[in-house]
Amino acid sequence: MIALSFLLGMPAMGAIVLSYCGARREAPEINAAFSLGTFAAACVLASRVVGHGADLLWREEFFIDPFNVFLVALTAFVGLTTALFSRPYMRVEAAHGKVSPGRLRLYHSMYQLFMLTMLTALTTNNMGLLWVAMEGATLSTVLLVTLYRTPQSLEAGWKYFILCGVGIAQALFGTILLYFAAEKVLGAQGVTALLWTHLDAVKSQLEPAVLALAFVFLLVGYGTKVGLAPLHSWLPDAHAEGPTPISAVLSGLLLNVALYAVVRCKVLVEGSLHSTLPSRMLIGFGLLSVVVAALLLMRQRDIKRLFAYSSIEHMGLATFAFGLSGPVATFAALLHMTVHSLTKSAIFFAAGHAAQKAGSQLMDRIRGLLTLSPTVGWGLMLGALAILGLPPFGVFASEFLILTTAMREQPWSIPILLAALAVAFAAIFGRVQPMVFGETEGRRLPHAPALLPVFAHLAIVLLLGLYIPPYLADWYRAAAHLIGGP
């Protein structure tokens, strides 16, 4: 209870405090401190769940179960490391005159607000609040995407706003339909009918026809935020044009949380429908996303855009895995969400430094990072290899499980997946290699990059590839059980 208040209170306070002093010289440190507090609260919460199991709080409006607790911990952790990364990064941006103090204040304040929405979305038991938080996440980040006020960033921000706004509106309609169906079973008190735990308990009595329609709206709505093709169009723009820390959290956290929402819905709908229609939809969206992203990866010139598409690909893969159902695939999907989030944010950190060093996000301009700054170069290289699914990194572990499962369950999808993964590999690796290797005319920059976040993330991903701690594995299993059934 107290831990949860801290978890949500920290970023809320941070947002308020930083909206006053966000332009100060020590603002980045304050930002990091609040994030650290949030992370500490998340740790306490997690350890409580390890000790006591799932928990309902605040008139059942909030809850912690195995599915969301690891996402909470992950979110808080990535929030912390991104805050650490943004410290030197935003200083350099400010020094280059790309952001004014006022905008820096906005940035810091909104950063905390974004964390608040993310954590709220994860911990709330109320499907309506989930929607509110998701919309809040869009609103808090949209101005961050346009932070640089360049024409491109404005365009990206506008698209982000409109597409996600419209998308999320569909999700609201889906939520309404869900409520409509639940009301029949749970009574019209309006208190419990949107609480996920209650819905889950009665999901087999919910009206299938309504839930099927609701799922379509919810899937299109939250799927827009996940970046599932063909709803993904906002994603690369928003990732590429915003400040890098925001790209990192968008990719690493927002997509995860949106997928989390989709999966919560899928559990209810599948319980009601007794058919595999939702799963098949997820499989279709997942595959399409993987293919579209892989093909578009081929044409990228901007480093952040490249990895934004890679995020679409990996979200597609995770969605596909959720669609495969079954404990193994679900386990794999959860693992994939975790490792993708860690790896991708690490890549964005490294890419941010790389772009800063080269003075451009265009990959043709970034050359010979190994010479310019070996640590950034290795960070980017290892991160890219990790995201491409090479062991011993954790992404490989999840892809291993996903592919082997797919081979047995949906063999027809294998040629598509295989081709897409190969194309994605060629596209990303073909771009990363000349950036990291090769000659360069650039000079080493004076400021030190923030490497702790990059390598901390990669170390964890490496660890997850070789050894998943038992309690984490138990969470995953319990969550997989929750989602995918026994």
Add this chain to the structure above:
Amino acid sequence: MIASLSSPLPDCLALVTAWLAIGIAGLARPRSVRYAGRTLFVVGALVALALAATAVWSLIGGATQSMVLPIGLPDLPFHLRLDPLSSAFLLLLGAAAAGVSLFSAGYFRDSDGMAPGLLCLQYHVFLASMGLVLLANDAYAYMVGWELMALSSYFLVTTQHRIAEIRAAGFIYLLMAHVGALAILLAFGILQGGSWQFTFDAMRAAHLSPAWAAGAFLLALAGFGAKAGLVPLHVWLPEAHPAAPSPVSALLSGVMLKTAVYGMLRVAFDLLGHPVWWWGLVPLAAGLLTALYGVVFAAVQTDMKRLLAYSSIENVGLLFTGLGLAIVFYGTSMPALAALALLATLYHSLNHAAMKSLLFLGTGSVLHATGQRNLGRLGGLIHRMPWVAGLTLVGTLALAGLPPLNGFVSEWLLLQSFLFADQIPRAFVDLLIPLGAAVVALCAALAGYVMVKFYGVIFLGQPRESSLAHAHDCSLLERVGLGWLAALCLALGLAPAQVVSALTPVTRQLTGSATAQGASWWLLAPVPARAVSYAPLLFLLAGAAVVALTVLLVRLFYHRRVRHARPWDCGFGEVSPRMQDTAEGFGQPIRNIFQSFFAIERELPTPFDAAPRYRIAIHDRIWLGIYQPIAGWVRRLADVVAGLQQGRIAAYLLYSFATLVLLLAVVLAT
């Protein structure tokens, strides 16, 4: 029985871990050549020797051991197993790595592009990952080792990453490796057979329907074939092997390609259990094609390392030929013959590891001494580099398949097993397979051609560049490394009976049968019914006796006077190095005869050119005909998809709208 013995599996694991430790130790002083290069590599070589010894010991023991490590996935910790098959390949790894490591200790300099410490790390991770691949007893550990192997070797290949071609080579290498690995992974996905246990033990127990089993086999063949360089998946190999530093090329060619053979054997005979006979036709045909393709391309190369790389493709082809033959025999209930073909494959793996490593290391020394890879700028190095020339000659003759060296033994075994192909009780196949023997014979003869070209152009004749006069022989450590591998070639060539009996547990494990071995320790007679035998030692002794006697008699009855004079050359006056055959010239007959294999691009001078220039470039038809079109299709498809992402928000909204409506319609319809 094994429990009472102290156990080789933990020893192997410890040695593999020691490699990892050595690699990490390299990071302690990454810039020091003396520490990371000279010292750690020697330690690594000692570990390799110990590994080889342990493997021999385990092979002789012939038993199987397994263990589980506490790392890996939650439900799938790393399972390890040491059985005769893995022991045989560990022996290969240890024996070859020992020589290569010793050589590397003397080879790597400061100027090689990457810090010695990093090289040391990647090199030893590479070795350790190959060890893990061989020891793994579950799909996850196997794949981790497999991909780690690709990854670490990729970094080694791109050591000199400032050169664009080397980066391109590394790229295509890792891409093919990754795609191949995915295929293998999918094969494992089938093999687990719905048990969701990814241990090899579960796969052995799983029962697959024939279609699934065939699918698994073919996927595995594609995956392992991509790693081994089976045509048409070979395109990365002639790019990556020359790009790598020579010791790495040696490991890639000598050892890593064999892990693919290991994997294929593991899947076909061990995990699938009962291969169907017609499966074998696929690797057989692909192997024969690969062998011919590789050797023909090798003959027309002008880069010495590319030449060796193509020769590796040829040898891989022979390995898969033997493997396919073994499956055909096994599937038609002729286990003894399957054992014979398998023996040829295993033996050739060992042989190729020793001789190809030796040759690649030799080219490394030449490269260091002259800075040249192009055959057109070498020549006459036997005078300046007698050690390298002498030791490389052993490898050259071995690779040419000449008795009494090792290359011949495995070729002999392979041909012997082909001699039984007419007994296969399947109509038409019994007719086709013997034709394979003709291809094998042709390849073997062409290999001789290639090797004469290789050795003759580099080491013999007159130096084609004046700078070659400053070439120096290799250092002591390099000599030791080369010498070790040359000694291996000799040993494998002269003691076939011992090698065969050491490999017998493997064939027994995989086919349940073994080739008979005569009582004589000096005689290789695997098929007693046919009274065929091969005794290289006797052979060598007789030859040596004749030579010695001749020398003696000539000296006794005549004289040993020698005068030195300018070369005669039919009385032609001035003999210049430019009058020798170039590498292109030496390849000319092959170019003509096998014209249809190549896409040749010629640039011929006209008679009136003031500065005539003759240039010829040979391209791979498979690259032009398969890979480039595929890349083109993908690009065009990407263009189409990119056209949809056109920047207009209305279009994006329309996509959302259409998706929504479509899904709603689907829901309404169901």
Add this chain to the structure above:
Amino acid sequence: MSSSAAREKVVTDIPLDQQLLNACAALLLLLSFAMLSQRRIVSLVSLLAVQGAVLAAATLLIAWRTGEGHLYFSAALTIALKVAFLPWLLHRLIRRLQVYWDTEPLLNISATMLTGIVIVVFAFGLAQPITHLASTATRDAIGIAVAVVLLAFLMMITRRKAMSQVIGFLSMENGLFFGAMSATYGMPMVVELGVALDVLVAVLVLGVFFFQIREQFDSLDLHHLERLSERR
């Protein structure tokens, strides 16, 4: 079919409040079509305000009929936000930014209308299973709510000005609100408040946005915002 059925019911024994409600629903649909065909942005804003007012009226009607207290609150919120504040804000923006007209839409008006009719048919078909289940008096309006949402969607697709897109967005929000109202008599209070807050913030953010876009491009025409693409 729905309309004919409704007409039949009107003739028979439908209570007055329900008749009024159906009238509101029809009005909403009509307003949606009007917005679809309207090119003047000022008029669009006015239509939006009217739509908000109709919505508020419907909410009040339902609140009166069911006696659910929180619906009165909802209605008040709607009036404050959608009838008063947002139109005021939009009008202000229009005046400040001087965007009175939308340029020719991407799809000409008659074609848009035609598409709109198809959409309405689709929406009614879609609402069938829900309508059958609903116990609320307003259940026939669900199809209309869906239609309003989809028509707003269509409007967003066809318009070229940022401002009209935003109006479409808000109209969609109205449709959703009406859907919630007619299907379940509104959402739980927490959610409703949250949604309202989000809409408010969204419009504020949009306002900021407009100024940024205007500052950058000197216009609110969307064709400035078509640079980021995968075409080369």
Add this chain to the structure above:
Amino acid sequence: MRPGPIVAQALEIAVALAAAPLFLGWVNQCRAWLANRGAPSMLLPYRNIRKLFHKDAVLAENASPLFRIAPYIVFGTMVVAAGIIPSLAGRLPLVVAADAIALVGLFATARVFLSLAAMDVGTAFGTLGARREMMIGFLAEPALLMVIFVASLISATTALPAISAHLASERFTIDPSLAFIGVAFTLVLLAENARIPIDNPATHLELTMIHEAMLLEYSARHLALMEWASALRLFNYACIGFALFVPWGIAARDIGPFGLTLSIPVLALKLAAAGGGLAVIETVSAKLRIMRAPEFLASAFLFAVLGLLVHVLLGGA
């Protein structure tokens, strides 16, 4: 081992050493007769070899040790081959050392060393000869191997004595495949021994020669050994031919004095006939352009492969 077989082995090698130049002389004599020329003595090759042994060796300045060792190795391999091929008797001690496949390998060894030595000095003719020799080699070797392969399939073994014993026992039931491989073998023999139509042993015309081009830098005892080795090669090939196609008269089991005394005259007879036949072929055919050589040998290879198919199709069952 008993002394008997070793004596017989030594005898076989000695006969080969002695008979090889004589056979060469005989072929040359026949050719001269057929060309209506005055024939040189049959002993001319002996005299040549003797003369060369007496001379001082002249080496090119830049010759490497390989160049000096090569003649001994080439000669040694040919002698060992002569010991393995059952020319007089079957079961001799060296026979177990190598079967027919190893024999082909042995020939290949000699060829590789010859070519390497030719490339050593780095003259235009040396490398040219080496290249052509290897070209012929890579085509002839598989053809020879196929010939042996078919014979092995017929007799279910690759050991030459066993093959010839088997073929000898199969009296008058001629396997049709033998005809094919007989033709193939003849073509290979011509090519491998530098005979017309591939090469002309009597010419030093640069553009056409192969074998001689490789020996240009050799002199004195080295040249003598090379010449002797090539004579031995011709002899060996002839004996392989006898073992495969006229396998009668070889002391299959009995390697005592009686068997050997019987087989020596038989061998002489066969050699005489073969030499005559060879001379006839050489006389009636014209030297091919070097570019045509691959076609010639490819046809040899194809004949052998055809023989294989015919055997599997007709004889196998």
